[in-house]
Amino acid sequence: MALSLTVLGSSSATPTASRYPSSFLLRSNKQKDYFLIDCGEGTQILLRRVGIRMQQISRIFISHLHGDHFFGLIGFLFTQSLLGRKEELHIYAHKPLQKIIRMQLKMDKSKMTYPIFFHPINARKKKEMPLYENDKISVTTFPLLHSIPTNGFLFREKGHSRLVSKEFIAQYRPTVKQILGIKEGNDFRTQNGVLLSNKSITELSSDLKTFAYCSDTAYTETILPFIHGVNLLYHEATFMQDMLSVAEEKYHSTAMQAATIAKLAQVDKLLIGHYSARYKDISPLLQEAQDVFPNTLAAFEGATFQI
DSSP: OOEEEEEEEOBOSSOOSSOOBSEEEEEETTTTEEEEEEEOTTHHHHHHHTTOOGGGEEEEEOOOOSGGGTTTHHHHHHHHHHTTOOSOEEEEEETHHHHHHHHHHHHHTOOOSSOEEEEEEOTTOOSOEEEEEOSSEEEEEEEOOSSSOOEEEEEEEOOOSOEEOHHHHHHHOOOHHHHHHHHTTOOEEOTTOOEEOHHHHEEOOSOOOEEEEEOSOOOOGGGHHHHTTOSEEEEEOOBOGGGHHHHHHTTOOBHHHHHHHHHHHTOSEEEEEOBOTTOSOOHHHHHHHHHHOSSEEEOOTTOEEEO
8 A cells, every 4th residue: 555544633623531633644655755634732642652753744734724733733843843853844734824833933932953844725716726746646735615714635646657567577578677667668679679669568557546635624515526536535524413503503514424425526435533522432423424435434543544
């Protein structure tokens, strides 16, 4: 598996004795990238608990500026400096966060040991917009429906290498070096001098993974085009359906609504989280979602899901 998601916080606004506010770590094994998605209070504790070195994180994506999604950020930044970090860190968030962080740094009068770069998210755009990409993965953002500007994130693996045809390998028995070259785009010349084009002996990989992150949002089918067919969808499920009126008032979703979105979007798997602190046991929320979309999983602290 090329992508993996570790849950660092599955609670909504109020933490519980066993659940922390929203925070997730996405790892791209191909590129060895570590992406932090939201950074609620307690993120550092969970990172240490699951054995992830904070200095491996290169980019942070903040979905919106409600405190349970970014109150852990300033502590995370200071810890990095105390640990002597030198590598640059990139933060993608709505523009006011930059002012907040700068004020906190100014009041502390500490000099950071590493550069921090802010990349503002344009909340006014009602379409999918690019945020970051390298040769292995791309990250885009799209609008959600919440009480303040809020964005989801879509992570897509990119495939430059192609799969070498098994029939070709069986017939011509290329060396390991030749196979690696073919994966990078080289043609192949047979012992008889016949040139076989790269396209004729390879095929596009169908194993490129996608992950969509939908944090705080009311039920809205406007997100369906952005998340259609993803391998794993994280969608908040703050309440159960019997509290639908409360969910609508607070611009949140129920477990049933999250599952409905997953079903309409034809995703492979759904991961629910952002549970209200009123639920000591989350199994009823999971069951409510599974009744609509059977391939539903429940987020819990420290769990890692392969994509």
